[in-house]
Amino acid sequence: MIAPEAARARRRLAFALTLASVVLAVAGVMVGSEGWRPGALADPGLRDVLWNIRAPRTVGAWLVGALLGLAGALAQGLFRNPLADPYLLGSSSGAGLGVVLVLAAGATQGRAIESLAEDALARLGLVGAAFVGALIGVALTLALARGARQSTGLLLAGVVVGVVLGALADLVTMASPEALRGKQVFMLGTTGFLGWGACGTLAIALAITLPAAWRFSRALDALTLGEDSARSLGLPLGPVRALLVVLLALATGAAVAQAGLIAFVGLVAPHLVRRRLQAPHGTTLVASTAAGGVLLLASDVLSRGLWAPQELPVGVLTAALGGSFLLWLMHARRTS
Amino acid sequence: MTRHGLSVLAAREVSASLDDTPVLHGVSIELPAGCWTAIVGPNGAGKSTLLRVLAGLVPASGGEVLLRDRPLQEWSHRERAQHVAWMSQQHGEGAADLGVRDVVHLGRLPHLGLLGTPGPEDERIVQRAMAQTECAAWAHRRMGALSGGERQRALLARALAVRAPALLLDEPTTHLDPPHQIALVRLLHRLAHDDGIAVVSVLHDLSLALQADRLVVLAAGRVKAEGPCDHAPVRDALAEVFEHAIRIVRVGERWIAIPELAS
Numbered sequence: 001m002i003a004p005e006a007a008r009a010r011r012r013l014a015f016a017l018t019l020a021s022v023v024l025a026v027a028g029v030m031v032g033s034e035g036w037r038p039g040a041l042a043d044p045g046l047r048d049v050l051w052n053i054r055a056p057r058t059v060g061a062w063l064v065g066a067l068l069g070l071a072g073a074l075a076q077g078l079f080r081n082p083l084a085d086p087y088l089l090g091s092s093s094g095a096g097l098g099v100v101l102v103l104a105a106g107a108t109q110g111r112a113i114e115s116l117a118e119d120a121l122a123r124l125g126l127v128g129a130a131f132v133g134a135l136i137g138v139a140l141t142l143a144l145a146r147g148a149r150q151s152t153g154l155l156l157a158g159v160v161v162g163v164v165l166g167a168l169a170d171l172v173t174m175a176s177p178e179a180l181r182g183k184q185v186f187m188l189g190t191t192g193f194l195g196w197g198a199c200g201t202l203a204i205a206l207a208i209t210l211p212a213a214w215r216f217s218r219a220l221d222a223l224t225l226g227e228d229s230a231r232s233l234g235l236p237l238g239p240v241r242a243l244l245v246v247l248l249a250l251a252t253g254a255a256v257a258q259a260g261l262i263a264f265v266g267l268v269a270p271h272l273v274r275r276r277l278q279a280p281h282g283t284t285l286v287a288s289t290a291a292g293g294v295l296l297l298a299s300d301v302l303s304r305g306l307w308a309p310q311e312l313p314v315g316v317l318t319a320a321l322g323g324s325f326l327l328w329l330m331h332a333r334r335t336s
Numbered sequence: 337m338t339r340h341g342l343s344v345l346a347a348r349e350v351s352a353s354l355d356d357t358p359v360l361h362g363v364s365i366e367l368p369a370g371c372w373t374a375i376v377g378p379n380g381a382g383k384s385t386l387l388r389v390l391a392g393l394v395p396a397s398g399g400e401v402l403l404r405d406r407p408l409q410e411w412s413h414r415e416r417a418q419h420v421a422w423m424s425q426q427h428g429e430g431a432a433d434l435g436v437r438d439v440v441h442l443g444r445l446p447h448l449g450l451l452g453t454p455g456p457e458d459e460r461i462v463q464r465a466m467a468q469t470e471c472a473a474w475a476h477r478r479m480g481a482l483s484g485g486e487r488q489r490a491l492l493a494r495a496l497a498v499r500a501p502a503l504l505l506d507e508p509t510t511h512l513d514p515p516h517q518i519a520l521v522r523l524l525h526r527l528a529h530d531d532g533i534a535v536v537s538v539l540h541d542l543s544l545a546l547q548a549d550r551l552v553v554l555a556a557g558r559v560k561a562e563g564p565c566d567h568a569p570v571r572d573a574l575a576e577v578f579e580h581a582i583r584i585v586r587v588g589e590r591w592i593a594i595p596e597l598a599s
Binding site for chain 1: 388391392393412413414415416417418420421422423424426428430431432433434435438439442443445446450451476478480491494498
């Protein structure tokens, strides 16, 4: 039983996110360099474009955004820090380094990047490497910031870790030209290469991380009362935190391995949700997931449509939009 | 009534440090069931630290804490949490997005664990806890929309919802207006005398603390006196640790503290 107003706000948000997802999905199938015309489905060439390029790209963009939105909501709840986000925490750049290392290793064995992108086992390897990289990235950032209490300290540590891991990734790609091509494919922050295989991997990652995060969300609620209060409630804080960091890294790793570095979706989605709905973490985690999906899919449709038939990498668009949002957020925090 | 065996929580020669600074020096107290004990003393006496050591949140560097005659560290986290409820001095600002009812439900975590789902019995206990601290009327409001006193009553209900045999409260009256302070004193009496709980509170407001069944007078990390306010040594210790800035006088059946303004 929840308050009538809260239930109304919850229903309104659920309706808005569902509607936006459906409308954007339709738009995602219709927008692209080949355009759309009545009777398109009768044309085998265009039908192939719709089914094999636009549809998986649309579904994949939503799933990548959803994973990033979930990772952001987890990070903000876990570190009790409104500026926490997979990109700013160094987990994205860690995941990126993991991907580049796998690409370079594949290249030394004479394997083409394309086969890596299509082979299911290789895809799993990419996600695994991105996951480990994301874990290492978060761990480095937390160690450098000595915990997550100080917003500026955490932000600074995240930037340092991001730059260092990014430089390492650059070094690896310089040593391996084949990996450089792969890096362009994977690291631009683009939804342009998402096929049905990638959608499957992303869906599995979301099917694991979202229910698990939701199951443990009461620990995040308890942490809002303060660490000691949470401990006095008998919560094993160490293991619970570690598990949530693993989920955060898995969500980030899966997203980065398929779509590269896409900034700020993880930061913005939970904020947009909380402006509409103040609720326990179980609800905001699910809503942030959906909001992340809507945000990235909207950016994807925009990036395809703005200068059609030319296309903007979606990572560039989210960075521009999200960067402005971060500036506004920091300004609002300073004036409040 | 013998004290031994009735004690729910006991500290034996407990010493503790915060950031390498010794705060408690060989503190021994018994906290019997069915009794409200108020810990009083000047700033920096170690009152909150003592409460945290009793709750198992700060380790004792010497001596031991016994819960039901068994060392506290031998209990699992969850068992300890089921037996000892603790309410912090913090006032729940971080929980702004949670509803009052969500917060009170967190008190059932020690019994349900993270993965359990609350049943009708948990719901009944949560309702009762909210009724006891008079927050049932705004159970659906967000913590962020409440006044400091209202938030404090919600947090108190959270501690009550644990239904622990030992209830440790750190400054539970800070934000309460006089009617609610008095309601709290009555509630603590009822919890101790009717429900048989060992209630322990740290209180700055001496006049409220003097209404407790027993006082523990703490200064510089040591127990100066303990017992009911009727005992002259307890009153003497109080006057001494507060540098004779207060006078304790009897009004009818009660003791009250008044400021000593004449120098």
